[in-house]
Amino acid sequence: MAGLGSGTSPRLAGFVSLSLLVFVAVIAASPDPVVGANETLRRPSGDSLEDSHHHPKNSTEHRKAFPVLAFNYEHVSKPFVISLWILLALLMKLGFHIIPRVSHVVPESCLLIFVGLLVGGVIKAMDQTPPVLDTKLFFLYLLPPIILDAGYFLPIRPFTENMGTILVFAVVGTLWNAFFIGGMMFAVCQIEAAQVGHVDLLSCLLFGSIISAVDPVAVLAVFEEIHINELLHILVFGESLLNDAVTVVLYHLFEEFAHEGAVTVGTRCSGWSRFSWSPWGSHGGRHLRRPGSLHVPLYVTLAGYRAPLCLPLQLHGLSLCRGLPSVRDHVFDCMWCNYAALCGSQHLPQVLHHNKVLPEDVEQRQRDTHLHLPGSVDSGGSSQLELDLCHLHTHPLPAVQSAWSHRSDLHHQQIPYYQTYQKRPVHCGLRWLARRYSLLAGFLLTDTEKKDMFLTAIITVIFFTVFVQGMTIRPLVELLAVKKKKESKASINEEIHTQFLDHLLTGIEDICGHYGHHHWKDKLNRFNKTYVKKWLIAGDRSTQPQLISFYNKMEMKEAMMLVESGSAAKLPSLASAASLQNTQQRAPPKRVIPSISKTREQEIRKILRANLQKTRQRLRSYSRHDLFSDPFEDNMSEIRFRKQRVQMERRMSHYLTVPANRQETPSVRKVWFEPEHKVYTYDDSESPRDGAALETPPDSVSLLSESSQRPGQSSTVKKRRRC
Amino acid sequence: MGSLQSSPSHPDYVDLAEKTGFSLEQISILHKRFKQLSHNEDKLRREHLDQITDLQANPIREQIVEAFFDKRNFYQDIEEPVNEISFENFLEVMSNFRPPSDNLSEEQLVKVRLEKLRFLFNMHDTDKDGTITLEEYRHVVEELLSYYEALENETARGIADAAMLEVASITRGHMEPDEFYEGITFEHFLKLLEGFEIESRMNIRFMNMDTTTLCKLECGK
Numbered sequence: 004m005a006g007l008g009s010g011t012s013p014r015l016a017g018f019v020s021l022s023l024l025v026f027v028a029v030i031a032a033s034p035d036p037v038v039g040a041n042e043t044l045r046r047p048s049g050d051s052l053e054d055s056h057h058h059p060k061n062s063t064e065h066r067k068a069f070p071v072l073a074f075n076y077e078h079v080s081k082p083f084v085i086s087l088w089i090l091l092a093l094l095m096k097l098g099f100h101i102i103p104r105v106s107h108v109v110p111e112s113c114l115l116i117f118v119g120l121l122v123g124g125v126i127k128a129m130d131q132t133p134p135v136l137d138t139k140l141f142f143l144y145l146l147p148p149i150i151l152d153a154g155y156f157l158p159i160r161p162f163t164e165n166m167g168t169i170l171v172f173a174v175v176g177t178l179w180n181a182f183f184i185g186g187m188m189f190a191v192c193q194i195e196a197a198q199v200g201h202v203d204l205l206s207c208l209l210f211g212s213i214i215s216a217v218d219p220v221a222v223l224a225v226f227e228e229i230h231i232n233e234l235l236h237i238l239v240f241g242e243s244l245l246n247d248a249v250t251v252v253l254y255h256l257f258e259e260f261a262h263e264g265a266v267t268v269g270t271r272c273s274g275w276s277r278f279s280w281s282p283w284g285s286h287g288g289r290h291l292r293r294p295g296s297l298h299v300p301l302y303v304t305l306a307g308y309r310a311p312l313c314l315p316l317q318l319h320g321l322s323l324c325r326g327l328p329s330v331r332d333h334v335f336d337c338m339w340c341n342y343a344a345l346c347g348s349q350h351l352p353q354v355l356h357h358n359k360v361l362p363e364d365v366e367q368r369q370r371d372t373h374l375h376l377p378g379s380v381d382s383g384g385s386s387q388l389e390l391d392l393c394h395l396h397t398h399p400l401p402a403v404q405s406a407w408s409h410r411s412d413l414h415h416q417q418i419p420y421y422q423t424y425q426k427r428p429v430h431c432g433l434r435w436l437a438r439r440y441s442l443l444a445g446f447l448l449t450d451t452e453k454k455d456m457f458l459t460a461i462i463t464v465i466f467f468t469v470f471v472q473g474m475t476i477r478p479l480v481e482l483l484a485v486k487k488k489k490e491s492k493a494s495i496n497e498e499i500h501t502q503f504l505d506h507l508l509t510g511i512e513d514i515c516g517h518y519g520h521h522h523w524k525d526k527l528n529r530f531n532k533t534y535v536k537k538w539l540i541a542g543d544r545s546t547q548p549q550l551i552s553f554y555n556k557m558e559m560k561e562a563m564m565l566v567e568s569g570s571a572a573k574l575p576s577l578a579s580a581a582s583l584q585n586t587q588q589r590a591p592p593k594r595v596i597p598s599i600s601k602t603r604e605q606e607i608r609k610i611l612r613a614n615l616q617k618t619r620q621r622l623r624s625y626s627r628h629d630l631f632s633d634p635f636e637d638n639m640s641e642i643r644f645r646k647q648r649v650q651m652e653r654r655m656s657h658y659l660t661v662p663a664n665r666q667e668t669p670s671v672r673k674v675w676f677e678p679e680h681k682v683y684t685y686d687d688s689e690s691p692r693d694g695a696a697l698e699t700p701p702d703s704v705s706l707l708s709e710s711s712q713r714p715g716q717s718s719t720v721k722k723r724r725r726c
Numbered sequence: 727m728g729s730l731q732s733s734p735s736h737p738d739y740v741d742l743a744e745k746t747g748f749s750l751e752q753i754s755i756l757h758k759r760f761k762q763l764s765h766n767e768d769k770l771r772r773e774h775l776d777q778i779t780d781l782q783a784n785p786i787r788e789q790i791v792e793a794f795f796d797k798r799n800f801y802q803d804i805e806e807p808v809n810e811i812s813f814e815n816f817l818e819v820m821s822n823f824r825p826p827s828d829n830l831s832e833e834q835l836v837k838v839r840l841e842k843l844r845f846l847f848n849m850h851d852t853d854k855d856g857t858i859t860l861e862e863y864r865h866v867v868e869e870l871l872s873y874y875e876a877l878e879n880e881t882a883r884g885i886a887d888a889a890m891l892e893v894a895s896i897t898r899g900h901m902e903p904d905e906f907y908e909g910i911t912f913e914h915f916l917k918l919l920e921g922f923e924i925e926s927r928m929n930i931r932f933m934n935m936d937t938t939t940l941c942k943l944e945c946g947k
Contacts, residue, residue, distance in 0.1 A: 495889050496918050500846070502870050503786065504927055507849070510790040511823055511930055513780040516759050519931060522780070529783065 091122075113470050153244055161237040163524070169241035176242070177215050177249040185211030205261050210457050212253035214464060215246075225476050742814060745801070746821035756820060760813050769810035770794075785869050789849050794819050798848045825929035839925045840916075846924070847915050857909030860890050893918050 076083075095118050162169070185208035192207065223243070226236050509525040512518070739753045748756070763778070764770040775781065775791045784790065793799060795808045799819050808815075822845040826838045850858045850866055864886035871882045893910050896917055910918070 494892060494918075494921075495885065496892055497922055499867060499870065499885070499889055500919060500922060503846075503866065504924075506784055506786045506870070507790060508823070508928065508930060510781055510784045510787055511820075513778055513784070514759075514763070514775065514790070514794075515756070515820070515930065516762070517930065521930075 091118075113474065116466070116469055153240075157240070157244070158233070158237060161233050162241050164520075165234065165237055165241065169238060169245060172238065172242040173245035174249055177246040178253075180215035181208070181212040181250070181253050183211070184214055185209075205257060206457070209254065209257040209261065210460070212250055212257055214461065215250055215253075222476050225480070229477070229480065231480065742817055745814075746817045747824055747827075748817065748821065753817065756817060757813060760816050769812055770816060771810045785872050786866075789852070789866075789869070792852070793845070793849050796848055796854075798854065799845060823928060823930045825931070826925055835925060842924050842928045843916060843919060844912070846919075846928075847912050850910075857911050858915070859909040860886065863890055863910070 092115075095115060099114055185204070188210060189204045189207040223236075223240060226239065505521065505525070509521040512522045739750050739757075742748070742753055743750055746753075760770060763774045765774070772791055772795065775794065781787050781790070794811060794816065797808050799822070800808075800811075800815050801818055811819075822842055826835060830838065847858070848854075850862055852862055852865070853859075864883055867886040867889070868882040871885075890910075893914055896914075
């Protein structure tokens, strides 16, 4: 979303955004126009839209002359308003990103709330009823893409490794939050001075359960921006994912209790049973990422493979059409969406962009809609108290939790737990708030006054956390010098060793007879590989191990760098630089890795691999017992060529040796190094058949010599090439 | 320490605990496992380890098994080729996988890290000459990739080559034309895995071993 800043001038864009904002506000607040010729507002932007809708209808309905412009707002109101909202959201995001100074201080969510307030204020000023976000709309339409987005971007390895800690925070923490807040509120309400003695325990508990689940969207956004270290990030992220289930079940539990009037043992038991199952349901869906899913990859292989653009739609469609019926336990929905998301993410890199954009818009829409809440901002006194309570309780609990989880942490990472505690999501995010709000919209309190009071309290909490804590999180993080993520260089050695360690630890666990974490992970992987992937992923990607994909990505990256390091005119030299026997003219590879077509990718891969293969073939023929005997040389007619090759082999760096024997010149690998770690696999083995068909050698020469820092070698290269 | 005892004898265990750092409970559990694997003999041999069914599916099982019989991993110097190990040796090897305790100082942590990396290095360096040559590294990569069938050999070799190049570039940087890179020495290995938090990754929670699995295996065998 942030890639847009460079086009227009900031001022112009800002102005456009502002004017459009005003337009939108006015539009949204316009009273229902009369069908027919009466024009109430001038709306140039909406005209064409209206016109097309209106034409079929206009003939029969009015006596005036055929109108050129007419409004049929009722006809198009719903989708129109929705599109307007989305447009508004996009514009705000655009404007927001164009002004960097603001974005540095104030997190996005604050600004968006502010905008929502503005629009709401405008609407109210026109005495219109703003659109209200109801439960159904939220849970069925808005929530799934959000959860999809969250599940999609879940980094799976750190998540599973820290699962225990995350669960502690999510389940235990949320439970504690809910009960503590509920209880404290009840206690406070008993105090005569607050004049809210009529609030019963159940309402307080209900309120507590709503408030308790924290969802630190703003915090996560900041974390991602500053590349905070992985552990902290995944803890916060994972917890935000999982605690929803807990809170939803709690809420429904209390809701049922409220209905029944009396809390019997039976209801308590059923409540607990349902409760204990729900977190598993919620995160069970997430956990199913590795084994792949059932539906999404099928789509990929059958249909979407040829039409990658369809994929985002399919994914979203999946997330929306949940076959599972229960609306009561929204955990199913959460689970399903996550399930689809996680499974899809393994196979759908294109969905990334799309997924990012849409949920953010959705979120923003919720914020705006939510905030047009007409005046329930009354009973300020009690809500202030509640606000204080909420923030009181949060501090001892996370400290305890963090300390405990630090002990049992699988990784024993050395992050001081107080830092974790401080960064803990005591911040409530907006995704959460929308959820809470929609729950409250169906808040089953008989007393409207209480409802309003609670609503106010929630809104106050939200405002406080978003504004105050959202703005302070960044300076706080910097102040406490939280560890940032190490800039990993995508080292293939580390990748190799990661996998090696996995297998090693699994083996050791087997020897110990200990069915631990690695054992089960390994079993899961094997299951995934042998059954699931084979059926669900098309082509040879199913058998492609992670190391290979990693390596290929690296190769591609280096090839890209190779290409880009030469000038644009030398683009065809990618092929030639990599493999000199490549004769066909290839189209220049695109710069963006994900957008390379599969065939192109295959080509490049083949080229690179073939090049390595050639070198290796050379190796075999150049075994340690042969002194400079090269089968190719016999075929070469030019002695000069031969001599130069020999010289080259000796003089170029012999980085790798097969034998430890140093007597010969073990030039097993013609690899030429650049200090910038660009590895040119320089294929030395120009087989004779290629001599005739050498293509663009000057390109490759100059390419190599440009960046070469060894004049001796470059000259020999040049000499070689001239053949 | 090879004497067969049905009940843990504390003086021996205490001795071992001091040497290897395990707790007494962990030692007794491991001893049970050792006896299970070795069919109540004093010494464990390679074929005992080969009998573990789960281990058969592991792509690097050879190296794992070898690691147990690698005299470099033992504290005392044993000259002859090791074909059977005692419980003490077993524990010594296992102690490489012990998570570092919480109250270690900075240099102790570094020491732990060095030990673990040394263990890894020994696993790679199969001919025991102190360097990991290209061939050995290739072997590692091939084994890792043999986990997945349908693989061309060239890919494995390509990856290993690329990996070696990376090492060379990290450690030697710009090399003269006449130099060549013999192999990864231990120092290079350290440098290579600098960013790799091995002290927190190469751990097994020995405390959580449940004896039910041990019983099951016993009956199963």
